[in-house]
Amino acid sequence: MSSSLFDLLWMAARRRVLVLLGATIALSPPPAAAGDFHHWVQFAAEGLQARAVTKSGACPKAAIDGRETAMTARAQADDLFPVTICTLDIPKGAKSAAIDGRPLALPPPRPNKILVVGDTGCRLKGLFLQDCNSPGSWPFPLVADVAAKLAPDLVVHVGDYYYRESACPLLRQGCAGSPHGDNWASWEADFFDPAGALLHSAPWVFVRGNHETCERGGRGWTRALDPHPFPADGRCPPQDRPFAVDLGGPTLVVLDVTTAEDRVANLEQAQFFKTQLSTAGAIPGPVWYAFHKPIFSSIRISGKETVGDNKTLAEAARDGLPANVEAILSGHLHAFQAASYVEDYPAQFVVGNGGDTLDPYTPAKFDGLVINGLTVERGRSTAPIFGFATFERGDGEWLVTDYDVQGKPLLRCHLRGRKVECE
Template identity: 40%
Template sequence: MTSSTLFSRLAAVALSLALFGCAPTTRTAHQEAQTFSAFVVLGENGVPMARVLTSAGQCPKLTLDGRDTPMHVRVGAQIIPQRPTRSAPEDSKPSDFPLLTCELAIPPHTMTAQVEGRTLPLPRAEIRRIVVIGDTGCRLKKSDHAFQSCNDPVQYPFARVAAAAAAWKPDLVIHVGDYLYRENACGADHPGCAGSPWGYGWDAWHEDFFTPAAPLLQAAPWVVVRGNHESCERAGQGWWRMMDPRPLAPGRDCNDAANDDIGDYSDPYAVPLGGDAQVIVLDTSNTAGKPIPEGDVRAAKYRDMYRKLDALSQQASYNIGVNHHPILGFETARDESGKVKVLTGNRGLQSVFGAINPLLLPPGVSVMLSGHVHAWQEVSYSTPHPTQFIAGFSGTQEDVVPLPASLPADATPAAGAVVEHHSSWVDAFGFMTMERSGASTWTVKVWDPDDRLVNTCHIDGRKSQCDLDLAK
């Protein structure tokens, strides 16, 4: 390691500690040893849920407007026996969570919330500044021979992305899914990830998400979207223990594979943004890449999801849908000759939603925010489809087959969807911001990990256009 690299890492750690409120001048050594993370996630109807992850024997008190209120145990410390995962049994292990997850719903009109010397961010009445990130973990996947250099802040820059995004001072953070990628042990011939924790327990979650995300968790409340890497066969145990804002229902913890038809699905919910606008969160973590046949449990689950999405969208005049798998964006692959093919959006969701509505999404949905594709992308349509943004570019190894700079003339992500405007940024990392300028208008900007502006876009209703318009 060069001296300049070491200095950069130390500076990044110091910045994260300062922003997260972890400096020894503000918290005692005893508190530092006990509390790993304190943050706020927004749940149904925008209810802010305070979460604390701690190794203490009991939950701390939350100080709300000067009054102490005990927090409740969501789930206790546990070593979960090894279950079937997406990896071979010899590349899997039990999930160890040596900590309490504590929580408390913060009442409306609360002005201040503190826990163990940390001030928690509370939602504003009107959300005007949003950070969007996604696909943030460091990829360690034996079956794909993919071992990202997690120890290199250039090749794995999520900590830098999070610090830069926090400095933008958002009112809200939206993570579009895929938090944990350290699934298998680092290969012996890959020094860039040597010593990395792996699997689905706390050590991997701590290293892959909670440590690099620390300044951004302190900066604003979060809307958390579940990705395919948080399905029950992957990091679903940690998702339900620590991330999802709703109560932990029996059988929905992903601990027993026999209950995966419960644990892999959850209902949509809405988070108000103020000004008659809202975000609607969809859990599509277990969708398929191919059309879903009738009789598959997913067909019934996603039909029900569409109907509930439609009903929720009628609660506000402007709706932003958020899910992990893009329904109206592009993916890529190589054919047998090595030529890059531009593929459609998620065909599993399209097959179910399209059978209900050929336009795929309810008319009240104006914008979709997604991840999964490891690039940044914008697509707007001359047909009455919502604008699609993809922000799966915040840390995970970029796609091996990047999206072409210009789309083929006849490219479409879904039958009947006619592309009017398209922009993308591939093979690079960063974050996206949305700043409200009117009842249904937003300015979108794309930033790199060093806070340099890459692109600017404008949303008007369900239409969008970027300065770098590649559809022209």
């Protein structure tokens, strides 16, 4: 990204907002300069990987435990993505790694602080418009900067990165100059530039959202973030396979549920997702699922119907989920929610408040709400407030905290097994 007048104004705006918010944190370094590159570490299906995006055509130099090694090109440049995506497998037990001399954040053997963020892009779609140039309207750059200062051991993005689908209307200053379409410029503006400090702070797990289906942001997803190898034919895979990340208890199992129909139970899909949701049964020890669409969550009631729950996944989970699944991390609903149920079912967390327009009618407390046959025992949300959440390992429990964009804690909950209690 070049240092244009726009960039300077944008950085000034970020600085001013942080001061106004009373934040005492230091600012993140500026986005990568022209000719520079983005880099990060992610858990992929085949293990830990470093990735880099470069405009130079050649992958940057890397080193593992001080020994020089070569990154390989995952995806070559083309018209829409004039960048090379590079990758490097990081072996288990590696003590250090670097790209072009810049140290990479490797995971501890047992992550104790997991930061969750989701639904982060700036919406430009038809009449649904955010002011991408205004931190008040689209705060993801601030969310990412503040989240990075909490020094997480791991970041989980629960999906929906790409939102700039249509052009900013002429004369609308709030989004003037924004790119649009599933191309590198949009992905850089929606995710890689604003996420910079957080991308460097810890390794990531990327969950696919419905904005990353092949019909929407699938090109960018497949090239840059997909945890699976880049397909030989370069085509976007409509369905990603599950993969697991060992967190030293629990195991995080990542599923792609992006196509699951929300409002009507699609029986053919339900049969497929029933098999996917049984994945955890073969894994010893406790499991958390991470997938984009929550099953039994709701942002409002329309008539007698709950809105926000997923009727297809509910059909798939009708006979329950494997007994070792304790929690589900999702996004999709633009709110923070924590819920556990009267029935023996995993706790559900929703962290979809990272940047896109919030869902305004989510109830703060929804104990007793019946969602598609399941009764909420404890249900809390903090919508409509932008932010992110942390999951911190405690003694026999996880402390879950929802933060606003200033890094101020809004709600604390305790996850014990499948049960949630909020303060």
